[in-house]
Amino acid sequence: MKILHCADIHLGRRPVGGVGEYSNKRYDDYFKAFGWAIDTAIAQKVSVVLIAGDFFDRKELIPEVLERTEALLQKLKDAHIATLLIEGNHDNITPGKEDDSWIIYLENKGFLKRPSYTSDETGLHFTPIIIDGHHFYGVGYPGGFVNETLQALAGHLAATPDTKNIVMVHTAIASGDFLPGTVEKETIELFNGKALYIAGGHFHSYQASSKDGALFYIPGSLEYWDLAEPGDKKGVIIFDTENGAHQFLASQPRKKTTITIDVQSDNYDDFKTEFAAVIDKAAFVQNEELVFVELNLKKPFYIDTAVCEEVLLKKGVLKPFIKVSYPGHDGKGDQARQLITVEEVERELISTWELFSLKADETVLVLGKLKEYQKDNNSAQFFETFDSMLQMVMNGEEASREN
Ligand SMILES: [Mn+2]
Incomplete structure (x- = not known):
């Protein structure tokens, strides 16, 4: 059986703060990229497509996102x-x-199936999707519980030998640094002989467990989610369960050019001249390219990045990004910040607040709505939602007083 994994x-997704042409082009890019993955699946005559998490950029969808998604899944x-x-x-x-x-709506409409699991006091219970004798298990995004969850699944698979198992999990192997939601390689090794493929x-870039008979693969996001994300190897993996062969096919994300400048200047005025000279020598595909400029400073001084961006925009760059690295900055923590969503940061913080902690999920949801209404200047909806949020907290208080 041939499988495509993306x-x-x-x-x-729309880039944060993005407006106009740039925002619209990027919004389209993610649909185009998924369209390419679908065309690849059809051309490669696969039987199954696996989507291993972050199908959507956020839980709430506008109608057009749903409509375009349904057309692609069709x-x-x-x-x-x-x-x-x-x-x-x-x-x-x-x-x-x-x-x-x-x-779940897409699942109910018959566009996809979702292997999942439940938990109760007796442990975790896994429900595979079975296709042509292959058992597909899925555990979603277990976050901080990823090792325990996969250990339980490995135990379950040990009790059902001789089945062809494939596991889906939204995680990556972290080596060294702690990164949120990542798994230890020892946990992945528990699946040797128990799963054909994880x-x-x-x-957001390609990863494969390094041992012989590698099991665990990440194809990478099809498009850049964040211009500063490490690694550029992005695409899909075609896996053949009959012979174990796997093939990586690269996607074509929007053109991104990275320019690294080891800044020689030690003050802003000299820097402006130095920067303009470097950019002047570069040529860009007009209105199509994402350009990421890393400025490595030897001596710290203030750089107005908006001025740098303006220089790049005048050269016809679709969107410039400027990253200033000051002496002594090791970049640690940058990747961790890219892996978690704003909502996850908010939920973690809110769960420590006395009045809101029991309703952390709901509060994050309401805050998201308030932000949207604020952006749209919709004061009527804003105040209505704000009132209902207060009501929610007051009800929570009353409930706790009664108990
Ligand atoms: Mn992601």
Whole structure:
């Protein structure tokens, strides 16, 4: 059986603060990239497509995102290719809130199937999706519980030998530094002889467990989610369960040019001349390129990055990004920040607040709405939502006084 594995599609993403042409082009890019993955699946005559989390960029969708997504998934359905999906940290389903999930909606409409598990006092219970004798297991995004969850799954698989197992999990192997939601390689090794393939995600560039008979793969996001994300190897993996062969096919994300300047100047005025001279020598595809400029300073001084961006925009760059590295900056922590969503940071903080902690998930949801209404200048909805948020907290207080 041939399988196409992709992950981190991030449909519906619009760059933060992006307006106009740049924002619209990037919004389209994620749909185009998924369209390419679908065309590849059809051309390669695969039986199953695996989407290993972060299918959507966020839980709430505008109608157009849903419409375009359904049109793309319909192509797989028409080609009689089964689509299996797990959630990532961006589209994670809140337990008990399954009715609010657009992923469950797509599942109910027959566009995809979602291997999942439940937990109770007796442990974790895994429900595989079975296709042509292959058992597909999925654990979504277990976050901080990823090692325990996968250990339990490995135990379950040990009790059912002789089945062809494929595992889907939204995680990556972290070596050395702690990164949120990542798994230890020892946990992955528990699956040797128990699974044919583990379909991972979360990191946005290609990863494969390094041992012989590698099991665990990440194809990388199809498009750049963040211009500063490490690694440029992005695409899909075609896996053949009959002979164990796997093949990486690179996607074509929007052109990104990285320019690293080891700044010689020690003051802003000299720097402006130095910067302009470097950029003047570069040539860009007009209005199409993302340009990421890293400025490595030997001596710290203030740089107005808006001025640098203006220089690049005048050269016809679609979107410039300027990153200033001051002496002594080791870049540690940058990747951790890229891996978690704003909502996850908010939830962690709110769960420490006395009045809101029991309603952390709801509060994050309401804050998201308030931000949107603020952006849209919709004061009526803003105040209505704000009132309901206060009501929610007051009800929570009353409930605790009664008990
Ligand atoms: Mn992602």
